[in-house]
Amino acid sequence: MSHDVRLLPSGKTFTAQPRETLLEAGLRAGASLPYRCDNGSCGECRARIVSGQTREVRPHDYVVSEAERIRGVQLLCCVAPASDVEVEAREIGSVEEIPRQVIATKVSKLHLLDGEVMEVHLRTPRSQAMQFLPGQHALITLPGLLPRYRSLANCPCNGTHLLCYVRRAPGDAFSEYVFTTLARGDQVMVEGPEGRFTLDEVSTRPIIFFAYDVGFAPLKSLIEHTMALNELRIMWCYWMTLKPEDHFLDNLCRSWADALDEFHYVPLSSLRAGADGAPNWRELAAVERIVEDHPDLSGFDVYMTGPQGMVDFARRRFMAAGLPTERFFQEVLRTF
Numbered sequence: 187m188s189h190d191v192r193l194l195p196s197g198k199t200f201t202a203q204p205r206e207t208l209l210e211a212g213l214r215a216g217a218s219l220p221y222r223c224d225n226g227s228c229g230e231c232r233a234r235i236v237s238g239q240t241r242e243v244r245p246h247d248y249v250v251s252e253a254e255r256i257r258g259v260q261l262l263c264c265v266a267p268a269s270d271v272e273v274e275a276r277e278i279g280s281v282e283e284i285p286r287q288v289i290a291t292k293v294s295k296l297h298l299l300d301g302e303v304m305e306v307h308l309r310t311p312r313s314q315a316m317q318f319l320p321g322q323h324a325l326i327t328l329p330g331l332l333p334r335y336r337s338l339a340n341c342p343c344n345g346t347h348l349l350c351y352v353r354r355a356p357g358d359a360f361s362e363y364v365f366t367t368l369a370r371g372d373q374v375m376v377e378g379p380e381g382r383f384t385l386d387e388v389s390t391r392p393i394i395f396f397a398y399d400v401g402f403a404p405l406k407s408l409i410e411h412t413m414a415l416n417e418l419r420i421m422w423c424y425w426m427t428l429k430p431e432d433h434f435l436d437n438l439c440r441s442w443a444d445a446l447d448e449f450h451y452v453p454l455s456s457l458r459a460g461a462d463g464a465p466n467w468r469e470l471a472a473v474e475r476i477v478e479d480h481p482d483l484s485g486f487d488v489y490m491t492g493p494q495g496m497v498d499f500a501r502r503r504f505m506a507a508g509l510p511t512e513r514f515f516q517e518v519l520r521t522f
């Protein structure tokens with residue numbers, strides 16, 4: 187049977203399903219619990235059981251000291267609740283608390299999506315899950331090439347399976363390598379995490395997520411994290427791309443919108459052929475569309491990814507519509 191879990195001192199609560207470890211249940215519920223191996227060997231997930239019963243569901247190599255054991259310290263990745271429990275656990279509250287990690291990953295899958303975007307799946311060694319907060323990015327190094335920043339698009343609850351997106355860009359060495367040379371089983375070095383584009387979990391305000399092109403990647407992680415939290419917030423997701431078919435995770439967004447009353451999805455395309463057939467970018471129109479939909483932004487949080495000029499324009503326009511400066515969270519895309 188399932189049991190209720192309460193984390194202290196945060197007071198965060200969640201339900202653990204039968205046979206789910208406390209770590210699995212907590213991560214699934216969006217708690218930023220520290221962990222590294224998820225198999226009982228590193229000790230990173232040590233926490234104190236304050237009340238309630240647990241049972242060991244996995245053997246572990248890491249030895250909890252006698253003094254800690256007497257205090258009730260256990261490994262959250264190795265125990266499941268046997269009753270409702272209260273757990274005193276450290277939760278990662280800021281990016282500064284996450285150590286920099288360098289991990290040799292292996293390509294586990296390459297999946298070509300609509301819009302000529304490659305979904306790159308990277309597996310870390312089992313004992314070396316990548317710790318990060320939703321919205322952060324990492325340096326990805328491909329053989330013989332300079333490292334590139336890529337947003338980590340997966341939920342941090344599964345730090346052994348990393349996900350990033352690369353758009354086909356002829357002439358760009360990184361992109362060409364991914365599309366022509368990278369293969370399943372290849373080693374890819376991942377270093378990080380970096381970035382402060384993370385969710386303000388204290389806020390309960392409705393959120394506008396505004397992505398440009400592959401800038402949807404960090405928003406995917408943020409949206410999935412927001413959905414995992416107990417209190418579901420109203421979310422609007424505006425995703426602008428060059429062409430309609432460039433919404434490479436369109437089905438995923440539509441499935442979220444179908445499943446949740448709180449989630450609204452607005453795909454936008456920016457290309458309109460001018461009289462001479464040349465592209466006519468309409469980023470500004472996308473910003474105006476958001477202000478048209480929400481003329482008073484004073485009660486919102488906005489999370490936006492895009493090129494510098496577009497982000498700057500949007501920030502000014504949203505402020506003029508009442509958005510408080512500190513409620514605008516931005517990630518400028520350095521490369522696509």
Ligand code: FES
Binds near residue numbers: 221223224229
């Ligand atoms: S012992 Fe490593 S995460 Fe639990």
